[in-house]
Amino acid sequence: MLLLISPINREEALESIEGGADIVDVKNPKEGSLGANFPWVIKEIRELTPEDKLVSATLGDVPYKPGTVSLAAMGAHVSGANYIKVGLYGTKNHDEAVEVMSNVSKTIKDISPNTTIVAAGYADAHRVGAVEPMEIPKIARDANCDLAMLDTAVKDGHTLFDYLDLEKLEEFVKETHSYGLKTALAGSVKKEQLKPLNDIGCDVVGIRGAACVGGDRNTGKIHHDAVAELKELCDSFE
Numbered sequence: 001m002l003l004l005i006s007p008i009n010r011e012e013a014l015e016s017i018e019g020g021a022d023i024v025d026v027k028n029p030k031e032g033s034l035g036a037n038f039p040w041v042i043k044e045i046r047e048l049t050p051e052d053k054l055v056s057a058t059l060g061d062v063p064y065k066p067g068t069v070s071l072a073a074m075g076a077h078v079s080g081a082n083y084i085k086v087g088l089y090g091t092k093n094h095d096e097a098v099e100v101m102s103n104v105s106k107t108i109k110d111i112s113p114n115t116t117i118v119a120a121g122y123a124d125a126h127r128v129g130a131v132e133p134m135e136i137p138k139i140a141r142d143a144n145c146d147l148a149m150l151d152t153a154v155k156d157g158h159t160l161f162d163y164l165d166l167e168k169l170e171e172f173v174k175e176t177h178s179y180g181l182k183t184a185l186a187g188s189v190k191k192e193q194l195k196p197l198n199d200i201g202c203d204v205v206g207i208r209g210a211a212c213v214g215g216d217r218n219t220g221k222i223h224h225d226a227v228a229e230l231k232e233l234c235d236s237f238e
Ligand SMILES: O=C[C@H](O)COP(=O)(O)O
Pocket: 004, 005, 006, 025, 027, 151, 155, 186, 187, 188, 189, 206, 207, 208, 209, 210, 217
């Protein structure tokens, strides 16, 4: 299982890399769970990250505006992102979400077929009126994405597991794999929760809070020791 760590700036990106993160996921928590950072921050982090490591960028908790989101995807691409995550926040159902994601895929795949496109839903979608989490695998398939992901929309201490039990998460992973796609799971995931996620076949685990000093994604800063501990755990399952 690969370890995706979400830094907000250059300093945290360096800590993530030193700790051994597999994917450096540029984010801006001030703008929400999957808040977008600025193009120059993504570019700077792409430039300081070793070439063989993927740099991801989140486009935000996006509205149901396929054109706006497609243009944001292009912004992430020209800034150097190899992995583009879209938080399906304003889309209320499968069809709206597919409309957004298929336009993002078309925008990027036409010019950069190897860029990874991630359809990200929310385990607590019911709290914000977003598309149901168990719809995400079909949305990813129908919109020509590479990964189906879940995170949490509201970062108030609840974790992914507060909304979906392991059985449901396994169903999510199996369905996604049956379409030939990969999965990423996140949502205030703690180190003790890595093994169960690995054991159900999750391909990528996304973490910010547990990689920060004090475990707080907003007030803490990513530290390489915390990242290294998470990375060591992920590697120990192989
Ligand atoms: O993409 C993953 C997120 O950054 C997860 O953040 P979190 O661990 O603070 O919920």
